[in-house]
Amino acid sequence: MSIHDRLTEAYRQSASRIGPGQAANPDARVLAEFEKYAAGKRGIRPKIRWKPQLLQLAVVAVLIGVLSGFAHYVSVRIHDERVSIRYEEGIHQAMDASLQAEVQSLMQQVRSQLAESESAVIYSPSIGQLFPELVKMPLISVSKPAVTSDWTLWRKMLAQEAPFAELPDLSGSGLSFDGGERERLMVLSEEDRSLLPELQREAKERADEGKLPAAWRIRPVNSAGGESAPELSLQYTSIFRDAARNQVEIGVRRVSERADVLLSVGRSASRESTNLDGAEAVYVKNEHYIGADSVTGQYQMVQWLSTQPDSTLVYSVGSESLAVTKDELVRIARQMISGLNP
Amino acid sequence: MSVMNDNELHPWLRRMMDGDPAAFREVYAATQPFVYRTVYYLSGNKDDVSDIVSEVYIALIQSLPSYRFEQSFRSWLNGITVRQVSNWRRKLWRIMRLNQRNRLLTVDMPASLPGERLFEAERDSELLQQVECLPAKLREVIVLRYYQECSYEEIAEALNVPEGTVKSRLHSAIAKLRSQIKIGEHSAIGLEGGAEHVHS
Structure with a gap:
């Protein structure tokens, strides 16, 4: 059978198994769009749809209890109309x-081999073994942030480049500035995915030579100086030391497009919704953090959204x-929120 | 595969264009399974299929005034579908990143609900999985050609590219698939002697 016949047959067999799922009926957004269209045809002004209040720091958080069939499987999510972040334990x-x-x-x-x-x-x-969700596409990305340790320079850079990431007055919090990091979010692009066969071949060759079966590529940089990956977003992280010299990081990133993010945390991770003076937030403590620069192997944070x-x-x-x-962490987060909403 | 019959759809489309909600539901019911599967095959993440399908229909409604009845509705709808999948891919900030400062692992596929996992378990042949590894532009022509069984002309119309480009992309896609699954090693299958055996 030719590859053409095989493809046609594969799609026929596959199509018979793929149902429309939740999309069997038009969802509310589609119906509303048609209602708007129809109203326009009839010369009727569509009903005014109230937009959610856009408070300076309007945060919506939802605790999702969940999930049938998996008693240990708990998910917490914060979201607004644009961004959804779920914190889940990978099954x-x-x-x-x-x-x-x-x-x-x-x-x-x-x-260590990357430039800033x-x-x-x-x-x-091994990535696929560690996270079976990734078994078909065992790719991850790492990046190296640009770092500055000068508080004045850091504030100046934020003011010029990312006013949204400027911090409120945190005096009295006991924090002293230790550094600022500007880092691209690492998004797996179509181009990244298309590297898989080539990286697999290279990893196999390395394995044949008795080396670790892994391979990697630096992302190309386009003529504008940015990477050729889709929808890259920047994260600005201000790093402080508390009175006991423990490191505390305050991160801000702006997301302009729709984003649906899953943060898969380890089984022993704790995650809970919490309320910060009216702002719903999530506290997550991950005891199996495998970040490239992790020393303690754990990470905890309070995270919340601000809808602009x-x-x-x-x-x-x-x-x-x-x-x-x-x-x-909660105390610092509260100070942030009150400072941002005087 | 008979996908959508323009003659049957056109009366409903005319009523839909006049703002008839019942006609919209008819058009939706007649086209949605094909749109759903097309999106399913084109999109990288199966958890997004329903959302993308909604985007397709929102775009369809918004584009209704530009539809001309002398053109193929299937090609027109396929064009909208391909664009929406492409837009979604660009827009959606997702997936699989170990963010230095996020400090938590973000994985590619959101952990599935039980039903969705069954859905996933029924996933297709290795061949279709290889199609998913193709770059988006090559995947588009494969899906339109072999799932929807569109002609070159219809694919060209949907993608708004010349027919020659469609043939070229299809040839590249098949060559990549051959390479990926090594079927070229078997003379009985594949592109014999490099000749293209694409259904007309």
């Missing part, structure tokens, strides 16, 4: 210690330090 997430160490080491190796502001795509079959007319700001106050408590 099959296998936090095998040796795999975790291998992947983390690989990330560190790659990251560069990012790379890494392939390793043209974007959503994602705030986080976090720390890798074992000595920093949830209460301390």
Whole structure:
């Protein structure tokens, strides 16, 4: 059978199994759009649809209890009309210690070879073993942020480049500035995905030579100086030290497009919704953090959204330090919120 | 595969264009399964299919005044579908990143609900999985050609490119698939001698 016949047959068989799911009926947005269209045809002004209040720091958070069939599977989410962030325990997430160490080491190796502001795509079959959700596309990306340790320069840079990320007055919080990081969010693009066969081949060759079966590529940079990846967003992280010299990070990023993000946390992670003076937020403590620069292997943070007319700001106050408590993070987050909404 | 019959749809489309909600539901019911599957095959993430389908119909409604009855409705709708999948891909900030400062792993596919996992378990042949690894432009021609069984002309109209481009992309796509699944090693299948055996 030719490849053409095989494709046709594969689609026929597949199509018979694929149902319309939730899209079997038009959803509310589609019906509303048609209603608007029909009203226009009839010369009737469509009903005014009230937009949600766009408070300077309007945050909506939803606790999703969930989920039938998986008693241990709990999800917490914060979202607005533009951004949804879910914090979930991967059902099959296998936090095998040796795999975790291998992947983390690989990330560190790659990251150490990157210049500031560069990012790379890494392939390793171990990624798929560690996170079975990724077994078909075991790719991750790492990046190296641009760093500054000068508070004046950092504030000036934020004022010029990202006024939305300027911090309120945090005097009295006991925090002292330690550095600022500007980092591209790492998005897996179509181009990244298309690298998979090539990276797999290279990894196999390395394995045949007795080396670690992994391969990676630095993302190309386009003529404008940006990476050729879709919808890159920047995160601005201000790093502080508390009175006990523990590191505390305050991150802000702006998302202008629709974003649906899943943060998969380890089984032992705790996650809960919390209320910060009216702003719904999420507290997450991940005890199996495998970030490239992790020292303690854990990370905890309070995260919340601020809905703006043209974007959503994602705030986080976090720390890798074992000595920093949830209460301390919450206190700083409250100070942030009150400072942003005097 | 008979997908959509313009003659049957046109009366409903005319009523729909006049703002008849019942006609809209008829058009939706007649086209939605094809749109859903097309989006399913084109999109990288199956959890987004329903959302993208909604985007397709919103775009269809917004574009209704520009539809001309002398053109193929299927090609017109396919064009909208391909564009919306492409837009979604660009817009959607998602997936699979280990963000240095996010400190938590973001994985490619959101953990599925039980029903969705069954859905996933029924996923297709290895061949279709290989199609998913193709760049978007090549995947589009494969899906329109082999799922919808569109002619070159229809694909060209949907993608708004010359027929020659369609043939070229299709040839590249098949070549990449051959390479990926190594079927070229078997003379009995594939593109014998490099000749293109594409159904007319």
